[in-house]
Amino acid sequence: MSEDGGTADGTSGRRLRRDAEENRVRIVRAAREMFAAHGLGVGFNDIARHAGVGVGTVYRRFPDKATLVRDALQDEVVRLLEVADEALASEPAWDGLMLLVEHVADLLAANLGLRDVALGPGLLEGEFGDVAEQVAGFVEGLLERAKAEGSARPDATPQDLTMMFLMITELALHATASDPRAYRRYLAVFTDGLRATSSEAPLPGPLGEAAAEDVARRWTSRG
Structure with missing residues (x-):
């Protein structure tokens, strides 16, 4: 096993990184759509729901709203x-x-x-x-x-x-x-x-x- 919990060849680690990046893309897309339709008053809960992920996932990828707004x-x-x-x-x-x-x-x-x-x-x-x-x-x-x-x-x-x-x-x-x-x-x-x-x-x-x-x-x- 590797240090990140994956197999020795890193397959699981790569999969986790790929899943994390896919979640990030999904969150940014959802934020872009929600901000466009409703303005910056939209909260992380609404964005998470629109993206189909848990709100904890949004917070892990984006520590504050300004960061998400800039990306979106x-x-x-x-x-x-x-x-x-x-x-x-x-x-x-x-x-x-x-x-x-x-x-x-x-x-x-x-x-x-x-x-x-x-x-x-x-x-x-x-x-x-x-x-x-x-x-x-x-x-x-x-x-x-x-x-x-x-x-x-x-x-x-x-x-x-x-x-x-x-x-x-x-x-x-x-x-x-x-x-x-x-x-x-x-x-x-x-x-x-x-x-x-x-x-x-x-x-x-x-x-x-x-x-x-x-x-x-x-x-x-x-x-």
């Missing part, structure tokens, strides 16, 4: 940042802003876990901890450039877009069964209101940065 959403976060980079390179700035808004809305509507990472400040530590800050920076930069070129209304704020994303993704969640693309109509209504041609009707007072972060934190931490 890594590809989606990379895609989100790629879209942002593409939008920043677009000219005029309004086209870049609309590219960012439309593509990010599609990504976030399809994955509420990604929505929580991108819009919910302070939800995660480590490599995902600054994703919300990066997304906000991309939006702010493009919006300011669009204002400077005269295509965006001068009283629009980055917080307006954060609230828009939160509302659009919430609509997408509730409209999935009846019309999965319904949110696109209301996204167009929102973004049309950002145009400089809409600025003759002044907006009520803006939501400040701290207030917007508080709203986003409460919204994305439900459940």
Whole structure:
């Protein structure tokens, strides 16, 4: 017998390692699906049930939730940042802003876990901890450039877009069964209101940065 309890040729040990890796893949897949459908409020018990494993198996493979979130959403976060980079390179700035808004809305509507990472400040530590800050920076930069070129209304704020994303993704969640693309109509209504041609009707007072972060934190931490 070998030290790991397998046979001398290591057959049992290899089988155990293979089973452990298969469980890990199953857990990550289940977490990806659950986070996408319900956001980051999903717990280990729900993920274990969806994966068909015991909750103890989830804890053995993933010591904390942040680790599982990173493994489950890594590809989606990379895609989100790629879209942002593409939008920043677009000219005029309004086209870049609309590219960012439309593509990010599609990504976030399809994955509420990604929505929580991108819009919910302070939800995660480590490599995902600054994703919300990066997304906000991309939006702010493009919006300011669009204002400077005269295509965006001068009283629009980055917080307006954060609230828009939160509302659009919430609509997408509730409209999935009846019309999965319904949110696109209301996204167009929102973004049309950002145009400089809409600025003759002044907006009520803006939501400040701290207030917007508080709203986003409460919204994305439900459940």
